[in-house]
Amino acid sequence: MAGKTPAAAIDAYLRPLRQTIRCVCAQHYAYLYRGQPDDSGLYALVLNRGYPVPLRRQDGRRLLFHVRQQFRVVEAEIPGSPYKVTTAAYLYGIETPEASEVISFHWNPHGLGKVTTPHVHLGPAVVHPDALARDLHIPTGRVSLESVVRFPITELGVIPQLPDWEDMLLHNEELFNLWRTW
Amino acid sequence: MATRLAQQNGIRELTREEGRELFEQEARERLHMSGDEFKRRWQAGELDPEDLNVRMVAMLLPLSP
Numbered sequence: 001m002a003g004k005t006p007a008a009a010i011d012a013y014l015r016p017l018r019q020t021i022r023c024v025c026a027q028h029y030a031y032l033y034r035g036q037p038d039d040s041g042l043y044a045l046v047l048n049r050g051y052p053v054p055l056r057r058q059d060g061r062r063l064l065f066h067v068r069q070q071f072r073v074v075e076a077e078i079p080g081s082p083y084k085v086t087t088a089a090y091l092y093g094i095e096t097p098e099a100s101e102v103i104s105f106h107w108n109p110h111g112l113g114k115v116t117t118p119h120v121h122l123g124p125a126v127v128h129p130d131a132l133a134r135d136l137h138i139p140t141g142r143v144s145l146e147s148v149v150r151f152p153i154t155e156l157g158v159i160p161q162l163p164d165w166e167d168m169l170l171h172n173e174e175l176f177n178l179w180r181t182w
Numbered sequence: 183m184a185t186r187l188a189q190q191n192g193i194r195e196l197t198r199e200e201g202r203e204l205f206e207q208e209a210r211e212r213l214h215m216s217g218d219e220f221k222r223r224w225q226a227g228e229l230d231p232e233d234l235n236v237r238m239v240a241m242l243l244p245l246s247p
Contacts (some may be wrong), residue, residue, distance in 0.1 A: 049204060
């Protein structure tokens with residue numbers, strides 16, 4: 001997902017991300033907001049202006065979904081497309097409507113947390129507060145947004161919002177794997 | 183709030199001012215402090231980086247350099 005200009009590279013990066021999000025988020029909520037870069041070239045990206053997005057489940061209940069990323073534009077060394085985007089950090093989370101964490105996927109290699117490698121948290125909605133797993137940083141590989149979006153559909157009974165969600169997630173995951181540098 | 187790049191493709195580009203407003207809103211709603219206070223306390227190591235709300239706001243720090 002490279003581009004002739006930084007703006008084109010960002011556009012090429014964000015379009016499939018937004019398609020991926022549409023697989024579980026209703027059109028009304030599926031807006032990605034990205035800011036201008038900071039002094040180090042880091043961009044922030046957030047779904048739905050930071051408000052949690054409701055996911056509809058087959059049993060009529062709802063979950064809430066968060067998507068936040070940081071990314072930067074780097075040189076691609078591809079003829080005709082000298083720029084591409086690389087993910088710098090992510091925070092994807094699923095909560096109950098009462099804002100109780102179900103699961104969240106974190107990675108921030110430059111963060112101040114005690115674990116800077118990719119990991120997952122199991123929240124109080126699924127783990128008893130006294131359980132050993134409550135505050136664990138369970139290691140993962142760096143996960144794609146596609147795999148995170150697939151998870152509530154296949155495991156938590158969330159209703160997909162697009163009929164071709166499986167193909168779309170597969171396609172966008174292939175793009176992600178093709179261009180990933182980590 | 184007006185956005186510079188509008189709603190096509192479901193992607194909105196915030197101006198610097200809009201980004202600062204969003205960061206301020208996040209800090210106030212999640213942690214009941216101003217964006218400036220968050221940045222000061224974050225840089226001073228006074229906020230718990232394991233707190234989910236702190237992490238959520240910290241992810242948006244590039245919006246308000």
